[in-house]
Amino acid sequence: xxxxxxxxIVDTLQSLKSANLKWxxxxxxxxxxxxxxxxxxxxxxxxxxxxxxRQLKHELTILQTQHSAELLMFKTKCKQDVKDYKQYLESLDxxxxxxxxxxxxxxxxxAFTIHHHAKYLLNEMWETTEFEEKMxxxxxxxxxxxxxxEDARLYLEGKNKEVLPERxxxxxEKS
Amino acid sequence: xxxxxxxxxxxxxxxVFLLAKLLLAFTFFIVAAFAIKFAVFLLxxxxxxxxMIAIFxxxxxxxxxxxxxxxxSEREYRRVTFMxxxxxxxxxxxxxxxxxxxxxxxxxxxxxxxxxxxxxITALGAAIELDLQRxxxxxxxxxxxxxxxxxRLYRMQQNAKALLELHHQIATLTDK
Numbered sequence: 373x374x375x376x377x378x379x380x381i382v383d384t385l386q387s388l389k390s391a392n393l394k395w396x397x398x399x400x401x402x403x404x405x406x407x408x409x410x411x412x413x414x415x416x417x418x419x420x421x422x423x424x425x426r427q428l429k430h431e432l433t434i435l436q437t438q439h440s441a442e443l444l445m446f447k448t449k450c451k452q453d454v455k456d457y458k459q460y461l462e463s464l465d466x467x468x469x470x471x472x473x474x475x476x477x478x479x480x481x482x483a484f485t486i487h488h489h490a491k492y493l494l495n496e497m498w499e500t501t502e503f504e505e506k507m508x509x510x511x512x513x514x515x516x517x518x519x520x521x522e523d524a525r526l527y528l529e530g531k532n533k534e535v536l537p538e539r540x541x542x543x544x545e546k547s
Numbered sequence: 548x549x550x551x552x553x554x555x556x557x558x559x560x561x562x563v564f565l566l567a568k569l570l571l572a573f574t575f576f577i578v579a580a581f582a583i584k585f586a587v588f589l590l591x592x593x594x595x596x597x598x599m600i601a602i603f604x605x606x607x608x609x610x611x612x613x614x615x616x617x618x619x620s621e622r623e624y625r626r627v628t629f630m631x632x633x634x635x636x637x638x639x640x641x642x643x644x645x646x647x648x649x650x651x652x653x654x655x656x657x658x659x660x661x662x663x664x665x666x667x668i669t670a671l672g673a674a675i676e677l678d679l680q681r682x683x684x685x686x687x688x689x690x691x692x693x694x695x696x697x698x699r700l701y702r703m704q705q706n707a708k709a710l711l712e713l714h715h716q717i718a719t720l721t722d723k
Contacts, residue, residue, distance in 0.1 A: 480674030
């Protein structure tokens with residue numbers, strides 16, 4: 373009985389083996405084709421990735437060149453901005469000197485207030501980010517500066533007999 | 548295949564143990580002792596084989612993983628990812644460099660403004676000092692000292708508003 377049972381097991385194993393062998397034999401071509409197509413797909417993928425990495429490298433080089441050029445331009449613009457601001461401050465100092473030299477008895481506090489207001493307008497203009505607003509504030513500053521110069525000129529020419537630059541002070545009051 | 552061998556060794560070891568038990572039952576002690584030794588040997592052999600199979604499996608997996616990691620497609624894929632990261636980093640670097648330049652520009656502007664403010668306040672303080680000296684005969688000693696102290700303090704504090712008020716105060720006192 374044991375012998376029959378063992379023989380049955382051996383038979384089953386052998387039949388499984390022969391079925392496996394038969395399946396392998398029948399599908400040999402398919403397996404080879406599958407292997408071949410797998411290799412081809414792998415090669416195609418590698419080629420595609422190589423192409424992509426070359427493209428990305430090229431893009432990176434262009435990007436770096438573009439960035440360095442833009443940074444250089446931005447740096448120059450920053451330097452110019454600071455220079456412009458310093459020049460504005462110098463012109464405001466000159467404005468103060470001009471009004472003081474015209475109105476010889478002008479109290480320092482009034483001259484300081486005029487200068488301070490001009491500086492306030494300048495900073496307002498400088499710190500505004502919107503272009504239109506910036507332009508509006510720049511015009512306001514220029515108008516203020518021209519009013520101060522006009523007052524000084526009129527006083528020097530003797531057309532204005534007032535002790536203080538009234539038009540300038542009114543301008544400050546209005547704003 | 549090796550697993551089958553190991554399992555076979557286990558099965559035979561069990562069979563030999565059973566045989567040894569039977570031999571012991573039939574008082575064949577010497578043969579039973581040999582059979583037990585043989586069964587133990589088979590058991591150790593099976594264990595050793597299983598351990599070796601496990602070690603071999605780990606090494607094989609490791610080797611396959613390394614092979615895959617260094618394969619051409621994986622290397623190219625890593626290169627592409629690296630390039631993409633480089634691009635992102637370039638954008639980030641550009642943004643922060645611009646931010647840095649803006650910061651330094653603003654700092655330089657503020658410095659110029661502070662310098663100018665200092666010069667203007669100093670001039671105003673000097674003018675107030677001059678006014679005070681002129682008005683000295685009109686003021687009491689205590690008031691004069693107090694005003695002088697205030698002028699020095701406000702100049703040190705760079706307080707333009709307070710200096711203007713002080714100037715106004717001196718003018719009012721002098722007019723009286």
